[in-house]
Amino acid sequence: MTNQNVVASDAKSSRIRFIVRKSIFSPAVPNPLPAPSLAKKIETGGAAAKTNAWVDSMRDSSPTRVKSTASLSETKRKILGFMFEQIANASKGKQIAMFLDYDGTLSPIVEDPDRAFMTNEMREAVRDVARCFPTAIVTGRCRDKIYSFVKLAGLYYAGSHGMDIKGPSKSQKYKKDHQALLFQPASKFLPMIDEVYKVLIEKTKSICGAKVENNKFCVSVHFRCVEEKMWAALVELVRSVLNDYPKLRLTQGRKVLEIRPTIKWDKGKALEFLLESLGYANSNDVLPIYIGDDRTDEDAFTVCIYIYHYYYYFNNKVI
Numbered sequence: 451m452t453n454q455n456v457v458a459s460d461a462k463s464s465r466i467r468f469i470v471r472k473s474i475f476s477p478a479v480p481n482p483l484p485a486p487s488l489a490k491k492i493e494t495g496g497a498a499a500k501t502n503a504w505v506d507s508m509r510d511s512s513p514t515r516v517k518s519t520a521s522l523s524e525t526k527r528k529i530l531g532f533m534f535e536q537i538a539n540a541s542k543g544k545q546i547a548m549f550l551d552y553d554g555t556l557s558p559i560v561e562d563p564d565r566a567f568m569t570n571e572m573r574e575a576v577r578d579v580a581r582c583f584p585t586a587i588v589t590g591r592c593r594d595k596i597y598s599f600v601k602l603a604g605l606y607y608a609g610s611h612g613m614d615i616k617g618p619s620k621s622q623k624y625k626k627d628h629q630a631l632l633f634q635p636a637s638k639f640l641p642m643i644d645e646v647y648k649v650l651i652e653k654t655k656s657i658c659g660a661k662v663e664n665n666k667f668c669v670s671v672h673f674r675c676v677e678e679k680m681w682a683a684l685v686e687l688v689r690s691v692l693n694d695y696p697k698l699r700l701t702q703g704r705k706v707l708e709i710r711p712t713i714k715w716d717k718g719k720a721l722e723f724l725l726e727s728l729g730y731a732n733s734n735d736v737l738p739i740y741i742g743d744d745r746t747d748e749d750a751f752t753v754c755i756y757i758y759h760y761y762y763y764f765n766n767k768v769i
């Protein structure tokens with residue numbers, strides 16, 4: 451192991467800590483959780499300070515992509531093997547429920563978000579997981595679009611940051627009383643989302659490389675192709691548009707700004723809803739596992755074991 455890669459074990463508590471500053475798709479990984487001071491700046495600073503804080507945060511969560519190597523290094527293999535062993539131990543006597551982010555987790559971050567395809571190898575891996583455990587894709591993207599990428603009928607899909615949940619399109623063994631599951635807690639925001647999408651399409655024409663995506667119950671403004679010197683202008687523009695929409699809020703993910711309804715619903719609530727629909731509400735018999743790479747995934751991390759850029763957490767603590 452190098453100094454960057456640390457695996458520490460506490461024999462008394464059997465707690466294991468992973469600190470690995472590399473991921474499959476983007477080796478240059480920043481701090482795993484947002485700095486509280488930055489969040490405070492965004493909340494309390496003046497207009498210029500808020501813009502600067504947003505740009506700092508965008509930079510922090512958007513590491514330069516380094517070309518992936520064709521195969522996993524020996525170190526990564528060891529770490530994955532170790533993590534698998536720990537999870538296997540924790541799951542003894544329990545039903546695993548698997549939750550997977552899409553962009554940056556199942557697919558690489560590519561310049562054109564419409565071409566963020568997963569490999570056939572990854573699809574087969576997800577199919578194999580879903581044969582063993584109830585499995586859900588939890589994403590900020592439009593559910594229909596993510597289904598067109600994943601193309602697996604036996605999964606749950608939670609699009610629009612969990613605001614558009616649909617169960618498997620074919621019956622599956624985990625839910626005997628299979629019924630069509632559809633839950634859309636932000637449906638009343640559809641006209642507003644459509645409207646702000648059209649406004650942002652028009653306004654962002656002045657920012658070269660900006661791409662606006664309608665994700666049905668939220669809107670994404672991708673800045674992965676925008677020169678960094680223009681990020682401040684882009685944030686100011688988006689925030690100025692949102693001044694007219696107080697019922698919408700701005701968050702950010704990996705190389706993307708997200709416009710969402712202000713309802714109290716996120717990927718974490720989606721996980722709780724899915725666990726309940728699977729019959730595991732407040733159950734000790736289930737081990738929910740979430741794999742994600744993004745700040746928006748942090749909403750889900752309080753209700754499950756999670757793997758985040760190879761950090762291995764439980765209840766928001768590295769273990």
Ligand SMILES: [Mg+2]
Pocket residue numbers: 551552553554555704742743744
């Ligand atoms: Mg992601």
